[in-house]
Amino acid sequence: xxxxxxxxxxxxxxxxxxxxxxxxxxxxxxxxxxxxxxxxxxxxxxxxxxxxxxxxxxxxxxxxxxxxxxxxxxxxxxxxxxxxxxxxxxxxxxxxxxxxxxxxxxxxxxxxxxxxxxxxxxxxxxxxxxxxxxxxxxxxxxxxxxxxxxxxxxxxxxxxxxxxxxxxxxxxxxxxxxxxxx
Amino acid sequence: xxxxxxxxxxxxxxxxxxxxxxxxxxxxxxxxxxxxxxxxxxxxxxxxxxxxxxxxxxxxxxxxxxxxxxxxxxxxxxxxxxxxxxxxxxxxxxxxxxxxxxxxxxxxxxxxxxxxxxxxxxxxxxxxxxxxxxxxxxxxxxxxxxxxxxxxxxxxxxxxxxxxxxxxxxxxxxxxxxxxxxxxxx
Numbered sequence: 001x002x003x004x005x006x007x008x009x010x011x012x013x014x015x016x017x018x019x020x021x022x023x024x025x026x027x028x029x030x031x032x033x034x035x036x037x038x039x040x041x042x043x044x045x046x047x048x049x050x051x052x053x054x055x056x057x058x059x060x061x062x063x064x065x066x067x068x069x070x071x072x073x074x075x076x077x078x079x080x081x082x083x084x085x086x087x088x089x090x091x092x093x094x095x096x097x098x099x100x101x102x103x104x105x106x107x108x109x110x111x112x113x114x115x116x117x118x119x120x121x122x123x124x125x126x127x128x129x130x131x132x133x134x135x136x137x138x139x140x141x142x143x144x145x146x147x148x149x150x151x152x153x154x155x156x157x158x159x160x161x162x163x164x165x166x167x168x169x170x171x172x173x174x175x176x177x178x179x180x181x182x
Numbered sequence: 183x184x185x186x187x188x189x190x191x192x193x194x195x196x197x198x199x200x201x202x203x204x205x206x207x208x209x210x211x212x213x214x215x216x217x218x219x220x221x222x223x224x225x226x227x228x229x230x231x232x233x234x235x236x237x238x239x240x241x242x243x244x245x246x247x248x249x250x251x252x253x254x255x256x257x258x259x260x261x262x263x264x265x266x267x268x269x270x271x272x273x274x275x276x277x278x279x280x281x282x283x284x285x286x287x288x289x290x291x292x293x294x295x296x297x298x299x300x301x302x303x304x305x306x307x308x309x310x311x312x313x314x315x316x317x318x319x320x321x322x323x324x325x326x327x328x329x330x331x332x333x334x335x336x337x338x339x340x341x342x343x344x345x346x347x348x349x350x351x352x353x354x355x356x357x358x359x360x361x362x363x364x365x366x367x368x
Contacts, residue, residue, distance in 0.1 A: 037269045039352040046223040112228065112262055119224030 204367030
């Protein structure tokens with residue numbers, strides 16, 4: 001039996017959902033925090049938080065998937081250092097998609113604004129209101145996000161390089177088509 | 183005869199008033215607080231006012247003669263964040279340069295039984311006066327009594343949050359206000 005070269009369908013769905021939410025949530029976060037106070041700003045902050053908590057939930061599912069599954073093996077042609085780099089970047093990506101929403105949630109609590117998911121489900125405030133803690137968490141949230149940005153660029157660049165330059169069916173690993181099982 | 187009678191009546195009334203448990207007049211600002219809760223996008227946000235002055239008279243034996251007047255310095259607001267504190271001063275909110283204070287004056291206090299009372303009065307905020315009715319509970323203490331009250335204020339009744347802020351889906355119209363006034367008796 002040849003090993004499957006594709007992630008399982010739940011893993012693929014979760015990957016792209018998280019990717020989509022990050023591609024919306026990240027620029028939204030960058031844009032909204034510079035806005036002067038207005039109802040639109042309050043709305044955007046809420047949407048950003050709802051997106052973030054959704055990412056946290058999906059990220060938890062992804063980590064559960066990863067702990068119970070092996071990703072499809074990399075082609076033999078991939079060099080050892082690239083395998084190590086891939087493992088490190090993927091580990092960090094998993095860590096960040098958990099840590100970023102979590103830092104946002106804690107920041108929100110520290111700034112005195114509870115997170116209410118979709119305006120319906122109030123999440124507990126895990127820390128009390130504190131100006132210093134709020135500012136520290138805001139800085140942390142920002143650092144983690146720009147680290148994520150760097151890693152995502154690396155992640156996408158590596159996938160595209162293997163796919164288009166080295167002509168290996170890399171994008172199919174996270175693709176919808178099951179025909180790539182060869 | 184007449185002057186003597188007057189004296190006797192005066193004495194009698196003095197005796198009667200000193201026989202009362204207490205008459206609360208001296209407000210203890212450090213033990214008093216006014217807080218509120220707004221809702222923004224369904225999220226409760228706590229706030230309050232740090233500076234306010236209260237004049238009050240309350241005698242549990244004669245609640246109908248009680249009165250209260252509270253004057254709030256709107257510049258002492260904590261609206262949940264520095265950004266919101268600054269925003270609240272503007273024309274769309276309190277328009278604080280024109281209306282720096284909120285004033286509540288009681289008009290009638292009625293005993294509801296137990297230590298519960300109903301206070302009616304007028305709140306003047308941003309140039310608009312509205313009648314309010316609120317329950318107040320009286321908690322006697324050793325050195326001071328506490329008066330706790332709560333009511334729901336509709337911010338748009340007073341034009342608080344006009345223009346772009348008038349949309350109640352973003353900032354709810356209802357604001358839950360709570361107060362605790364501590365006063366020592368004599």
